[in-house]
Amino acid sequence: MRDLIEARYPSHGIIGEEFGSLRPDAEWVWVLDPIDGTKSFITGKPLFGTLIALLRKGVPALGIIDQCVLRERWLGANGRTTLNGQPVKALGAGRLEEAMMYATTPHMFGPGLEEQRFAALRACVKRPLYGCDCYAYGLVAAGFGADLVVEADLGIYDYCALVPVVNCAGGRMTDWRGRDLTLQSHVFWLLLLGLNLWGEPDSHG
């Protein structure tokens, strides 16, 4: 991937999880994660994915989730998200009490506030579900029945590609306070859903 980008867009920056950074202050920067969901990958669970993001001035503008086993590829850009070329829309439950909520693992939330907020959300939703990695964001973006993803402890490789996939499908992906995500975000907690949680940002924490 790096070679292809460098050949085609020599002025662009590249930030990769595996081979470090190149021109990270460029106007256009690619953020690459060859395998998101490493523990799924090494145990044979086909929900890991390749994540590719393109950011302009630090803001995610294009995102790709590619699941090579299922041969599914989400692409979000220019206000439109597609799954294998077909436009998709996030639906999202109308109320938190009706929401099917994914998290990779309940153990990702740090002690104190994160853990408390997760416990409060878990008590509200219809059902907490686990172990879906980046694929969970694809499920929400495609309106397949998952309404919400909540996670913590994510690096820029983990979230930059997901933002356009989710937001261009009509969902919303932010930090806990409802702020949009950029390359400069300090992200320890993400929400993603079709719900309006942000009208009362502290009502669930």
Place this chain on the structure above:
Amino acid sequence: MRDLIEARYPSHGIIGEEFGSLRPDAEWVWVLDPIDGTKSFITGKPLFGTLIALLRKGVPALGIIDQCVLRERWLGANGRTTLNGQPVKALGAGRLEEAMMYATTPHMFGPGLEEQRFAALRACVKRPLYGCDCYAYGLVAAGFGADLVVEADLGIYDYCALVPVVNCAGGRMTDWRGRDLTLQSHVFWLLLLGLNLWGEPDSHG
């Protein structure tokens, strides 16, 4: 499935999750679960499966896990487990500290002893992983890198098909005390692995 079995084996019993029981005391009994992992199914996560078991005198003799999206089918019978026709073997970590352990959700363990035992196991293993439904048993049986599944609150539809798939691959699937599983088991806690946990059945609880 029921029609096919009744036409071909009219003396056999059938116990299905969805349409009740027919001759459940017959020598040969089929136990059917059309969709194991309903919450995965309704949210679009392709790790649900169709489970088919054949029991002789209450003991699981043949088991099938079929994942229709991934087009993967495990068949365990007569001391041999195959995945899409190819023989597979459970490998399993040599020590609990090296084990990748799956459970559908940490919330399936009841308060008290179950919860305590799960917490103790979780503290021992290399990594607790979640959300794999019946597919986790297939991963263990195929030696793909998952070593252990621990679950609670399973009905006969949930476990009968898994027993031959796991055991015929060289794994071992029992209740918490290390007893083999039959139609008469009161199963609230299952272990499945290539490890010998049962030498000291209480050392982890």
